[in-house]
Amino acid sequence: MDGVASAHTCDAIHRLPYVWEKYVKVPFFFQLDLPRTFEGGAPNYFKNEVFRFKEALEQFLGSEIPEEKLVDSIRIYNETRSILKRIYELRKKDNPPISGSDAVKIVKAAMTLERETLNELLDKLYDELLGGSIGLKEGPRILVTGSIMADGDNKVMELIEHLGGLIVADDLCTGSRYFWDLVDETKDPIDAISERYLHKVPCSRMKSVKRRLDYVLDLIDEFRVDGVVYHTLKFC
Numbered sequence: 116m117d118g119v120a121s122a123h124t125c126d127a128i129h130r131l132p133y134v135w136e137k138y139v140k141v142p143f144f145f146q147l148d149l150p151r152t153f154e155g156g157a158p159n160y161f162k163n164e165v166f167r168f169k170e171a172l173e174q175f176l177g178s179e180i181p182e183e184k185l186v187d188s189i190r191i192y193n194e195t196r197s198i199l200k201r202i203y204e205l206r207k208k209d210n211p212p213i214s215g216s217d218a219v220k221i222v223k224a225a226m227t228l229e230r231e232t233l234n235e236l237l238d239k240l241y242d243e244l245l246g247g248s249i250g251l252k253e254g255p256r257i258l259v260t261g262s263i264m265a266d267g268d269n270k271v272m273e274l275i276e277h278l279g280g281l282i283v284a285d286d287l288c289t290g291s292r293y294f295w296d297l298v299d300e301t302k303d304p305i306d307a308i309s310e311r312y313l314h315k316v317p318c319s320r321m322k323s324v325k326r327r328l329d330y331v332l333d334l335i336d337e338f339r340v341d342g343v344v345y346h347t348l349k350f351c
Contacts, residue, residue: 215282
């Protein structure tokens with residue numbers, strides 16, 4: 116590993132990279148400060164943070180990151196987001212072609228796989244899922260909300276499904292909130308990237324309970340949800 120980049124999300128994560136910096140000697144280290152609000156000077160502050168991150172990367176890499184590269188990267192990542200959203204929307208059907216636990220596994224894979232290869236795989240998967248139901252049993256339509264679903268926590272979703280629940284939607288950092296909002300491809304790339312990541316569907320760390328609630332209520336309506344399971348990560 117050549118470097119560590121992290122964001123100040125919560126106090127635990129804020130301090131973890133500094134422990135790494137002290138005990139795991141790497142050539143590059145960067146901590147991105149993320150505001151907790153959307154109003155006032157927050158947008159301009161976060162834009163400057165994103166620009167500062169870009170400059171630090173350029174200095175470490177020894178080369179500039181040209182605007183056209185950022186524009187191309189935004190396009191590729193937006194393609195990923197769009198395909199994932201289309202896959203999720205297939206779960207609005209009476210007989211969804213994919214389980215909720217499998218959908219979250221796909222999102223986690225999307226966080227790490229090389230982007231162009233990922234988009235090809237997601238396209239193929241979407242075409243296959245259009246073929247129809249995979250025989251999921253009908254049951255109460257469930258939405259799972261919370262923060263992250265670590266690998267072990269995925270058993271919670273599998274337990275719900277094992278007991279007869281049909282998970283048709285989620286409101287998770289490791290689920291729909293990862294891809295639901297696109298980056299505006301018509302704007303300056305730094306402006307667009309900073310706006311998207313600051314104004315995306317908020318997680319628990321952000322001071323915007325109403326926006327989060329409105330998003331969940333919209334999902335409940337669109338996916339015809341019968342019940343909600345709120346997953347709370349201990350000590351988070």
